[in-house]
Amino acid sequence: MKKSLFALLGLFLISNLSFAQLKTVKYNDGNQKLDGFSIAPVKGSKTKPGILILPAWKGIDAHSKRSAEKLSKLGYYAFIADIYGEGNYPTNTQEAGKQAGFYKANVTDYQRRIQLALDQLVKSGANADNIVVIGYCFGGTGALEVARAGIKAQGVVSFHGGLGRDASRVNNPITTRVLVLHGADDPYEPVAEITAFQQEMRDTKADWEMIYYADAVHAFTEPEAGNDKSSGAAYNEKAATRSWERMKSFLKDVLK
Numbered sequence: 001m002k003k004s005l006f007a008l009l010g011l012f013l014i015s016n017l018s019f020a021q022l023k024t025v026k027y028n029d030g031n032q033k034l035d036g037f038s039i040a041p042v043k044g045s046k047t048k049p050g051i052l053i054l055p056a057w058k059g060i061d062a063h064s065k066r067s068a069e070k071l072s073k074l075g076y077y078a079f080i081a082d083i084y085g086e087g088n089y090p091t092n093t094q095e096a097g098k099q100a101g102f103y104k105a106n107v108t109d110y111q112r113r114i115q116l117a118l119d120q121l122v123k124s125g126a127n128a129d130n131i132v133v134i135g136y137c138f139g140g141t142g143a144l145e146v147a148r149a150g151i152k153a154q155g156v157v158s159f160h161g162g163l164g165r166d167a168s169r170v171n172n173p174i175t176t177r178v179l180v181l182h183g184a185d186d187p188y189e190p191v192a193e194i195t196a197f198q199q200e201m202r203d204t205k206a207d208w209e210m211i212y213y214a215d216a217v218h219a220f221t222e223p224e225a226g227n228d229k230s231s232g233a234a235y236n237e238k239a240a241t242r243s244w245e246r247m248k249s250f251l252k253d254v255l256k
Contacts, residue, residue, distance in 0.1 A: 022065055025079070027120055029113060034082040036117055037065065038124045039072045049255040050077040050126025052118055052153075054139030056222070057100040059089050063136065063222045074248070077126035081117030083110065083142070100138040104162070107169075111149045114142055118151065130154065130256050134247065135161055137219060140180075147176040147206070155179065155254040157247050159221050163189060163197035174206035179250050181243040183216035187232045211246060213239035 025036045037060065051071050055064040060080050068078040083103060090096035103110035114133070122128045132155045135143035140161015147156050148165070155177035163180070178201065182189070201208040216239035219225035223235045 022068060022080075025120055025124070027116060029085065029116055033086040034113075034116070035086060036060075036082045036120055037068060037080040038120065039068050039078050040125060041075045041077055042073050043075055045075050047130055047256040048077065048125060048127040049075070049251070050079070050121045050124075050131045051251070052114070052121050052131065052133045053078060053080045054083070054114065054117075054133065054135030054142040055080060056137035056139055056219070057090070057096040058093075059084050059096075059099075061224070063224060064139075067134075067136075070244075074251075076251070077121060077124055079117060079121035079124060079126075081114060081139075081142075083113045083117075104138075104141060104164075107145055107149075107165075110142055111145055111151060114146060115151055118153075127256075128152065132157065132251055132254060135159065136221060137161060144178070144180075147174045147178050148172065150175070155250060157181065157250060159243060159247075160186060160216075160218050162193075164193045165197075165200070167196070171200060171203050174201070174204040174208075176206075177250075177254050178206050178208035179247070180208070180210040181246060182210060182212050183218060183220045183236070183239065184212040184214050185216060185229075186218045188218045211243070213243060215239070 022037045022039045025038045027034050053064050064080050068080055071078040084099050090099055131153050133143045133146045133153050134157040136159045140158030143156040143158045146153050153176055157179045159181050160183050216236040217229050217232055217234050219233040220236040221240040225233045225235045227234055
């Protein structure tokens, strides 16, 4: 009898784990091949909420994959966007800066790649009317571009993302909820840029929040960033935990 119970328990665990595996998804932007990652929720929901994850400047990494797996366990469909595409993945910071810089300067290209990834998230099973976009660093900039462009999403979350934009761009009304989670000591985000962003949020009548985390610099959610705060980018466990919990409450508030 005990053996049977253990066997059933084992099958139950295996069956649930099978629903929490990241799967490579191949899609295209014209002739450019893209390789994203999809994961279904461990336990499904009738509302089928989905989260699109926009990675940092080096592209899809261990950090974005961990986030997708954690979101799956919370009951969300998740998809990690491939912004750069095959043949364009950075191998060092110089290449990453060049790639990210291109999409920051050519926001319509960035927005298109985000929309293509959103389409894949919906194809994976998420409800198109029940989606939030989150992003880290360069991906945080992308999350804000979702709101600026009026791309369909219930909310966006930027973790230590770049807030700047071309000042010559027209401010369109923002109807998407915006949450910015920011390191209070981030040296890569000038005060003038923060001020301009906050004014943009006021001018666009956005429903927005910006939370600062003490003693946190750039990349504070990423363990791979190391612990050397003097470099300007470093992991901060307290800020990482608090910002993740704030995002979770935001998702519950925004999604059906």
